[in-house]
Amino acid sequence: MIKPRSRRGGGRPTIADVARKAGVGAITVSRALREPERVSQDLRRQIQLAVDELGYVPDPNARALASARAEVFGVLVPSLTNNVFAEVVRGIYDSLSDSPFRIQLGNTHYSGLEEERLLQVFGSQRPAALVVAGIDQTPTSRKLLENAGCPVVQVMETGPDPVDMMVGFSHLDGGRTATEHLIEMGYRRIGFIGARMDPRSQRRLAGYHAAMEKAGLFDPRLVTTTPLLSSVSLGRELFRDALAKMPTLDGVFCNNDDIALGVLFECHRAAIDVPKTIGIVGFNDLDMMQVAFPSITSIRTHRYEIGRRAVAMALAAIAGNRPQERIVDLGFELRRRESTAR
Amino acid sequence: MIKPRSRRGGGRPTIADVARKAGVGAITVSRALREPERVSQDLRRQIQLAVDELGYVPDPNARALASARAEVFGVLVPSLTNNVFAEVVRGIYDSLSDSPFRIQLGNTHYSGLEEERLLQVFGSQRPAALVVAGIDQTPTSRKLLENAGCPVVQVMETGPDPVDMMVGFSHLDGGRTATEHLIEMGYRRIGFIGARMDPRSQRRLAGYHAAMEKAGLFDPRLVTTTPLLSSVSLGRELFRDALAKMPTLDGVFCNNDDIALGVLFECHRAAIDVPKTIGIVGFNDLDMMQVAFPSITSIRTHRYEIGRRAVAMALAAIAGNRPQERIVDLGFELRRRESTAR
DNA sequence: CAACGTAATGGTAGCGCTACCATATGCATC
DNA sequence: GATGCATATGGTAGCGCTACCATTACGTTG
Numbered sequence: 001m002i003k004p005r006s007r008r009g010g011g012r013p014t015i016a017d018v019a020r021k022a023g024v025g026a027i028t029v030s031r032a033l034r035e036p037e038r039v040s041q042d043l044r045r046q047i048q049l050a051v052d053e054l055g056y057v058p059d060p061n062a063r064a065l066a067s068a069r070a071e072v073f074g075v076l077v078p079s080l081t082n083n084v085f086a087e088v089v090r091g092i093y094d095s096l097s098d099s100p101f102r103i104q105l106g107n108t109h110y111s112g113l114e115e116e117r118l119l120q121v122f123g124s125q126r127p128a129a130l131v132v133a134g135i136d137q138t139p140t141s142r143k144l145l146e147n148a149g150c151p152v153v154q155v156m157e158t159g160p161d162p163v164d165m166m167v168g169f170s171h172l173d174g175g176r177t178a179t180e181h182l183i184e185m186g187y188r189r190i191g192f193i194g195a196r197m198d199p200r201s202q203r204r205l206a207g208y209h210a211a212m213e214k215a216g217l218f219d220p221r222l223v224t225t226t227p228l229l230s231s232v233s234l235g236r237e238l239f240r241d242a243l244a245k246m247p248t249l250d251g252v253f254c255n256n257d258d259i260a261l262g263v264l265f266e267c268h269r270a271a272i273d274v275p276k277t278i279g280i281v282g283f284n285d286l287d288m289m290q291v292a293f294p295s296i297t298s299i300r301t302h303r304y305e306i307g308r309r310a311v312a313m314a315l316a317a318i319a320g321n322r323p324q325e326r327i328v329d330l331g332f333e334l335r336r337r338e339s340t341a342r
Numbered sequence: 343m344i345k346p347r348s349r350r351g352g353g354r355p356t357i358a359d360v361a362r363k364a365g366v367g368a369i370t371v372s373r374a375l376r377e378p379e380r381v382s383q384d385l386r387r388q389i390q391l392a393v394d395e396l397g398y399v400p401d402p403n404a405r406a407l408a409s410a411r412a413e414v415f416g417v418l419v420p421s422l423t424n425n426v427f428a429e430v431v432r433g434i435y436d437s438l439s440d441s442p443f444r445i446q447l448g449n450t451h452y453s454g455l456e457e458e459r460l461l462q463v464f465g466s467q468r469p470a471a472l473v474v475a476g477i478d479q480t481p482t483s484r485k486l487l488e489n490a491g492c493p494v495v496q497v498m499e500t501g502p503d504p505v506d507m508m509v510g511f512s513h514l515d516g517g518r519t520a521t522e523h524l525i526e527m528g529y530r531r532i533g534f535i536g537a538r539m540d541p542r543s544q545r546r547l548a549g550y551h552a553a554m555e556k557a558g559l560f561d562p563r564l565v566t567t568t569p570l571l572s573s574v575s576l577g578r579e580l581f582r583d584a585l586a587k588m589p590t591l592d593g594v595f596c597n598n599d600d601i602a603l604g605v606l607f608e609c610h611r612a613a614i615d616v617p618k619t620i621g622i623v624g625f626n627d628l629d630m631m632q633v634a635f636p637s638i639t640s641i642r643t644h645r646y647e648i649g650r651r652a653v654a655m656a657l658a659a660i661a662g663n664r665p666q667e668r669i670v671d672l673g674f675e676l677r678r679r680e681s682t683a684r
Numbered sequence: 685c686a687a688c689g690t691a692a693t694g695g696t697a698g699c700g701c702t703a704c705c706a707t708a709t710g711c712a713t714c
Numbered sequence: 715g716a717t718g719c720a721t722a723t724g725g726t727a728g729c730g731c732t733a734c735c736a737t738t739a740c741g742t743t744g
Contacts, residue, residue: 014700025724030702040722057466061412062700064403065729080432086423093422093449097456102463105447107435114439121444124399232630261630268610268635288574288603293610356730367694372732382692404730407699687743694737700729707724713717 013054021050033058060102064126073103073314074122076132078110078198082230084256084284084303085133088155091307092131099315101128110198112138119144126150129314135159135166136199151317153310157200158329165317167309167328171200174299174332175207178253178281181297183215185340187251187279191222193238193263194255195230201255204283208253221246230255235262251279251340257286260296264339280339294338302330355396363392375400402444406468415445415656416464418474420452420540424572426598426626426645427475430497433649434473441657443470452540454480461486468492471656477501477508478541493659495652499542500671507659509651509670513542516641516674517549520595520623523639525557527682529593529621533564535580535605536597537572543597546625550595563588572597577604593621593682599628602638606681622681636680644672 019026024043032039032047039047050056064070075092077085089105096103104127106118115132119141122130129151135158137145145152145163152164157171182190192208194201205223212218224242228234235258243249254260260282267274274280274294282289285300309330313323361368366385374381374389381389392398406412417434419427431447438445446469448460457474461483464472471493477500479487487494487505494506499513524532534550536543547565554560566584570576577600585591596602602624609616616622616636624631627642651672655665 012700015702016700026700027702027725028723031723034702038722043723057462059407059700060467061403061406062729063702065401065407065731066700066702068703068729070403080435081425081428083423083425086428090422090449097449102446103448104444106445107432107439120399125402233633236633258630262633265630265633265635288600288607291575291578291604291607293607357732358730368730369695369732370693373693376732380692385693401730404699405732407701408730408732410699410733685744689740689742691740692738694735696735697733699732702729703727705724705726707722709722710720712719714715 012059013056015056015058017054018047018050018056021054022047068126070125070127071100071102072125072127073101073311074106074127074130075103076106076108076115076118076122076130078108078133080105080107083286084156084301087303088133088307088310091304091309092311093307094304095308095311095315108133110196112141116140116144119148123148128318129153131155131310131314134199135162135168137163151314151322153314155306155310157203158327162326165310165313165323165326165328167306167313167330169301169330169332171203172207172210174283174301175204175253176211177207177332177334178204178283178297178299179208179211181334181336182251182253182279182281182340183211183217185251185275185279185342187340187342188217189219189222189246189248190217190251190253190279191224191242191246191249192255193235193242193252193259194225195228195234195238195259196255197225197227201225204253204255219246222249225255230258232258232262232265235259236266237262239263239266249278251281253281253283255283257282257284257289257296257298260298260339261288261292264292264294264296275339275342279342285333285335289335290337292339294341297337297340298335300333300335302332305330354401355398357398357400359396360389360392360398363396364389410468412467412469413442413444414467414469415443415653416448416469416472417445418448418450418457418460418464418472420450420475422447422449425628426498426643429645430475430649430652433646433651434653435649436646437650437653437657450475452538454483458482458486461490465490470660471495473497473652473656476541477504477510479505493656493664495656497648497652499545500669504668507652507655507665507668507670509648509655509672511643511672511674513545514549514552516625516643517546517595518553519549519674519676520546520625520639520641521550521553523676523678524593524595524621524623524682525553525559527617527621527684529682529684530559531561531564531588531590532559532593532595532621533566533584533588533591534597535577535584535594535601536565536567537570537576537580537601538597539567539569543567546597561588564591567597572600574600574604574607577601578608579604581605581608591620593623595623595625597625599624599626599631599638599640602640602681603630603634606634606636606638617681617684621684627675627677631677632679634681636683639679639682640677642675642677644674647672 019029108115131153133156154166157168282298285298289296289298357368361371450457473495475498496508499510624640627640631638631640
């Protein structure tokens, strides 16, 4: 006896329904959908008709199970609200919106352990590609990435030893460039202010350190950091701390633009002249840096482009033509503005 | 003849491997993992041992196919970089990080068509729940949501006619409250400045309009809007436009905080006194509003909480106890600050 | 003590798709 | 005309899991 069709599925049309309606085999429907060039014009048209008529949509779960490959990009970032990562993610989304790939976004909260957990979860569904922020994965995470069996792109930074591919820039050079600019503009007692000292911030600090040493200006009391999450209000507080510690401060290189903005506001409030008394340099160059008064010098980074490039590289690798250059350095640019124009 | 185990799967251990090792049936392993209380202590221990030893991780795709239900939350927002939605998304992520649910995040770019497309894609994998921003879905989108066969939460706004559940607040009331505050503080020629006039912005404008009408202060020339994407620099430009159009302007209610910040910076630049000459009110109350100089009055909205609440409601519905209140209004608060303290 | 739960376990049969292999057809090649 | 080979299509057998329906062992009840 024949049972009523499908107890479980919500009665959605399946590939078999389409095949029946179009008078072809199921596999031909499958092919018509995935590799149309391998099916004759005639059948293709017929199948398309049946698909439209039934409102057939392939089941991605069944597809993933059968092909041992999910059409999913796994993306791991340390923060969802930090504009910097949001821009990278936006680049990724925009590059993938015309593709069949879905995106699974994970938030590691800057935690290596959480990253491992998410990598485990993401890996278990056999994603088409993985994009992760940073190059400082734990050994476990690294192994998970290496064994993921799909293209992997590390973004935001470049380094010597990619898991697979990399798109980013040198935070050390960025920090150095920012600091050298302040020195060049005549500032001498230049502080470093940083929150959330993740590995990238550490390297910016290292760049600052290198530049200051080279100029013979380094003094450990010039450095003010905290592990707390970065914010504008924190920038203000850190700047007050820095000033209390070192009243002769005449410039600051800020870990990021939020901090720089906090510094600027505090200068307004305390009637400290920018750029005469204090010079300010930020990092990332958010839109508002050029609108601020005075406008704030910052290191422009190409976040959106990093996201786009990462997807382009992953897509190429999926298609079988792995890019020549496994490490792409998109660089950065110093934007000179009023906040350092003494 | 027996073929070598599994040509396709990458040789990962399956539930059958675990069952064999633990000396039980596959279904018992499945149960031990999903409903441990239905399996005896003894077997549970044994199975856990086998799982650990083999490093078994269930295949979510197979699971989804067999159970006709993916452990996925679909989340649709109009923008990834707008801090407002980023906060909602963060709330969703934080609430889901200890659950087995993965998150699929879609970016509609404020487009109804794109929303329809994403709903189609998301729906096809039978998600456990859907969270969408806004209450102004197209008829097609609404139908897709109604037929999704899973809990649906509309967030950011409340309205009379939920698809299923709602968490948000009244943007109209928010706009009205902001405007009434300006009036109360003695401002009279109060402008509205808004970018990206999405439905929520429209309702804030309506609130502004209502308050101004009621006070007998409305004048259409006081309203300055643009469909362009909101940004700090755009806020500055719109404010200049508004001032050119209406030089006697003495206050502005800004569509959002980015715009308000742009206005503030332009006032600095043009040496316009805030709050004496111009009063400023923003919307959303980003962290930096209280740090700005002068600090900016804003309507505080509970974005993070909206995300958390939406997940809590969806989770309850999945568990079978749909909340009594299908519409949750989380309200907002007026934060009075220096920018309106005449 | 027969009849009847109830708790714990297992077997079978798919879920909806695609990898793999087979088959059929047409056409160039020798 | 037999052979080979590319092109177009189809059948079969899973992918790794869980829904559904046994089955067994052990009370509990009148």
